[in-house]
Amino acid sequence: MNKYKLTNEGKKVKQADRAGCQPVSSTIAVVCRLVACSMLLLLCRTAVADDRPNVVLIMADDMGYSDIGCYGGEIETPNIDALANRGLRFTQFYNTARCCPTRAAFLTGLHQHMTGIGAMTETPKGPRDDKRPAYQGFLNRNCVTMAEVLGANGYHTYMAGKWHLGYHGKEKWPRQRGFDRFYGSIAGATSYFKPQRGRGVTLDNENLDPPTDPDYYTTDAFTDYALRFIEEQKDDKPFFLYLAYTAPHWPLHAREEDIAKYVGKYRDIGWDKLRQQRLAKQKELGIVDESTQLSMRDEGARPWSDLTDKQKQQLDYRMAVYAAMVDRMDQNIGRVVALLEERGELDNTLLMFLSDNGGCAEPYKDLGGGKFEDINNPNQSGAISYGQGWANASNTPFRKFKVFSHEGGISTPLVVHWPAGLKTKAGTITSHPSQLIDLMPTVLDVTGTQYPASFADHEIHPIEGNSLQPLLRGKEQPKSEWMFWEHSGHSAVRNGKYKALKPRKEDWQLYDLSTDRGETNNLASEMPDRVKSMAARWASWATSHQVK
Structure with a gap:
């Protein structure tokens, strides 16, 4: 809905409120105000809905x-x-x-x-x-x-x-x-x-x-x-x-x-x-x-x-x-x-x-x-x-x-x-x-x-x-602490800058993605404890997600 048209509609409601809610009786006045407020609230809700992005x-x-x-x-x-x-x-x-x-x-x-x-x-x-x-x-x-x-x-x-x-x-x-x-x-x-x-x-x-x-x-x-x-x-x-x-x-x-x-x-x-x-x-x-x-x-x-x-x-x-x-x-x-x-x-x-x-x-x-x-x-x-x-x-x-x-x-x-x-x-x-x-x-x-x-x-x-x-x-947004992958027997898990990778029928590998997204320097032999802990975390995720 066009915002300008909505504003005009809102003005008409307010004018109706002023014109139609004269104190013939206090009850009628209250009812008129309630109706007018309800109409305004409905229009506002419509405006919000119409502003949602495609x-x-x-x-x-x-x-x-x-x-x-x-x-x-x-x-x-x-x-x-x-x-x-x-x-x-x-x-x-x-x-x-x-x-x-x-x-x-x-x-x-x-x-x-x-x-x-x-x-x-x-x-x-x-x-x-x-x-x-x-x-x-x-x-x-x-x-x-x-x-x-x-x-x-x-x-x-x-x-x-x-x-x-x-x-x-x-x-x-x-x-x-x-x-x-x-x-x-x-x-x-x-x-x-x-x-x-x-x-x-x-x-x-x-x-x-x-x-x-x-x-x-x-x-x-x-x-x-x-x-x-x-x-x-x-x-x-x-x-x-x-x-x-x-x-x-x-x-x-x-x-x-x-x-x-x-x-x-x-x-x-x-x-x-x-x-x-x-x-x-x-x-x-x-x-x-x-x-x-x-x-x-x-x-x-x-x-x-x-x-x-x-x-x-x-x-x-x-x-x-x-x-x-x-x-x-x-x-x-x-x-x-x-x-x-x-x-x-x-x-x-x-x-x-x-x-x-x-x-x-x-x-x-x-x-x-x-x-x-x-x-x-x-x-x-x-x-x-x-x-x-x-x-x-x-x-x-x-x-x-x-x-x-x-x-x-x-x-x-x-x-x-x-x-x-x-x-x-x-x-x-x-x-x-x-x-x-x-x-x-x-x-x-x-x-x-x-x-x-x-x-x-x-x-x-x-x-x-x-x-x-x-x-x-x-704005600042916290990074996902863990990410997991598995497809056709190829597995991976990322924790911060480290990614543990297990190609199908191979052992776990380890890469520092902050310096090596080309995955050319396998750190697994240098950091076996990290590999073990990341592999265990992947196994836990795999179990919870019914990964074969």
Whole structure:
């Protein structure tokens, strides 16, 4: 509601009070005053409700820490960069290392095991054959989604993009987990040009036929529907939009005009020089300290100089397509910002951008996955990818990538933009360690929404994260004393500046993240007592969270 209109309404109430509450009798006068006060109180409450911010959460899929410009990348991302330059950037924000567990933690404020997605979610081929509640493969009813709690507090709730939190049975789909409207892929990854069959697209609760428009592209379509949902809203209530792009997750599918901007750009640089180039820019931007050193090139990638000319040419093209996918996503984020600005709602919209995990090396080949001729084939999907060497570069300056609990797997860029509510200086960069489970309490905090003890007759696990609102307000905020990770047998625990890391089938390692986020200097043999105590603390957390 317009504030000026509200003020006028308030004046009319007061005038009515003066005109209509003459002392015909003291009783009538009292009643008139009570009615007038009640009306004023109702109007004030409405004003507060109307002042609540919109919330727009945008998630990239399999995008590395250093891919976007404001985190050191050479890919053209002017819209995300502009949000960062006007907002707040996090340099130590953590995800869960993989797509669906991240989405589970992101939407619920709980570690993924407590939601039922301790590993992976269901696929179109069938439900997961795992009877353990923490690994059932779809969101359980002992968690509540951000959409469910915001919807109960008067927010409109919209989603476009990748769901990946339950497939078999519509009770597991977005509309049944709090979203008023949905357009996207229930299954997750799909063809960008022609999503079809079990990996097709869905509108609300109806699966759609494969698109016939030769100009169709999922990144554009997801944005089209997100904007449509906002524009079709009939009232002035605040809204929550979750825009979950599949870009730049494989398969390598991009528009030719976007690819043309990058072909040849990586041919003479290669992944070794690209990592050096990105690190230099990160230092210039203040994303990392001047003393930061590159981790060693991943052992799965050869030196660029060892490759043949044909291999370099094809890898240049693979990286060009990947860059084009990120570029196109940024263009679409620009469309979202433009609409909010046009509607006069950008200032009071809490907008966050992040990635679900580090850059993806699947299927762990330095020459990339899939046949070269399958790139940009609408009828081909699967792991048609850019390769282990480029994934290593995407996560500059860290080790490893998606799935692993190394910094390269769990570190994500996080950009926060909110002119009306963010009290930090424009362009501020914070090194405050934070994680996915902090986003739910933050959103509830700024929207005045209460986290429930139960929902739809189900008891709900207590929320686990910490609200970042003090940080957004420019105030000091205590750091989380402990952080825990586990995915696919890769485990980690952080306590202050120390991180204990246990890759699958290996011993515990120890790193001082204040000087070594590249995890190059293992301190385990020098500090065995610390390793033992941190491993014990992780084991206790794992037991309480049903980690296998």
